[in-house]
Amino acid sequence: MMEMDHRDVQQVLSALTDGEQVDPAEEEAALAHLETCPECRAFRAGIIAISAAGSAAAPEGLAAAILDRTAKTPASGIAAMPGPVPATTAPVATRPVALPDWLSRRRLWVLTGVTASAALLIGGFVLLGTGIMGAETAAETSVDAAVRQALTRKGAPAAAPQVGATAASDAEAAAAAAAPNYVVYGADRVYVDAGSFGASDSVLATSGTVRSALGSGGMAGQVTVLALSAPASSAIVLAYPDGRRERFVPVVRVYDGRTFALVTGRAIERFGQWPTLAGRFPAPATPDGSPVFQRIGVDDRGVAVYVPPAGRASDGIAIAPGTASSDPAGGNPNWTWWIPL
């Protein structure tokens, strides 16, 4: 087995605490060293105590003060320099010892002193679940799985015809010109035009296609989708036939602290078409959505949120027609369905 000095062992422990990949031989040697070295065991106990101490939390009211100023500040251009924050200073508040969510990605065995064999097993599951596959792949897999689950639970395909389609179509036809530029990617996820993409193509990788006529009056065709290669991205870039690169982002809203993404029951094959309710739901004929939906509360914008009877928001939420044009639903004349991320 590899021989390591105290510094080497402690550096391995430090890296493992941060979830960094360590040479398996070094890890094994470090664990073996711990069994016979009180100095390194004391170091491990020390970094556990440091992690458990947490960090200073922002004072009560600071977030509200910041949001108040951003509400008065233009989103772009030169804004007035911020003045002093009203005295909200309190003694250093302690964040609860509950670990921040990034730490849940770390190899917690270091912090709990689990034996080597159990630690390697746990570490393997942690790595597989969080990063070893690549964050982008893992995230897409988990989200797509949720979408497929939602679609197949009632056995209805995404393009199923809807009850009351005629009336909805008339209203929709009247409102078609007002719909933002949407495309559908990833089975039924709705993306909205977020402007031209000005960065180099070197950060892009071909990801798939969407079917859309875009803004032309012609037939819908396959448009290449380029995804940002950075693991944290969720935006997609469409390669227009004329060479332009246009960025599209998921349409999302926040309810009860969770983010929900808009999905559509019907394909959107050109700009100007509105997303529709997921195919397994008949379009409600009443303003309050009954009996198809029941109201459960309001989202962060004060917009009413609905779920099927006995349903849970964790399975998805519905939003009624009539939202403002500034709402993520964009004033859609249809009921819409949003899935949790």
Place this chain on the structure above:
Amino acid sequence: MTAPPNERDALLVAAAQTGDAGAFEELVRLHLDPVYGHALRFFGDPKTAEDAAQEVLLKVFRTLDTFDFRSSFSTWLYRVTRNVCLDLFRAGRRVPTPVDPLDLPARSAPDGAEEVVTTLALEQACRALPPEDRDAFDAVTLFGLSYAEAGEALGVPTGTVKSRVFRARRALVTTLDLDGRGGA
């Protein structure tokens, strides 16, 4: 199902870029603590840290449309936070409160029965760290960056981040007397 942090942040940023105020609010609530925490360790004064945190988030708000998803939002936010603190210091508008490692409070378990470190003791010990070590330590432990992401944000190799974070931990363990050798 809850999205992984980077996925969640990317979606919130994307929504905020289209004008969704609720998404930006969520970003502030999720990320204000590490911003404030870094500023507090930099300046040593809660009031100054509040001012700095405010400037950071306002800058984020004003420039969010320039975020191009090439890095994680946390990486970008950390870079903005560090730069704002340095700019405030260089402009003479805010000055860090000096700290003498010898003045650090003792840890709260003097009998050694249990290693307990108060947040206050840790924050003061962090302020006594060499700036480059503290920057790396904050990037990883406050903002949750990987060594590679921290290296990208700091403009140094990944191995350098690893060394600096380790040096910071060694110094903290010693300063806080967590290794039973009598402290700094």
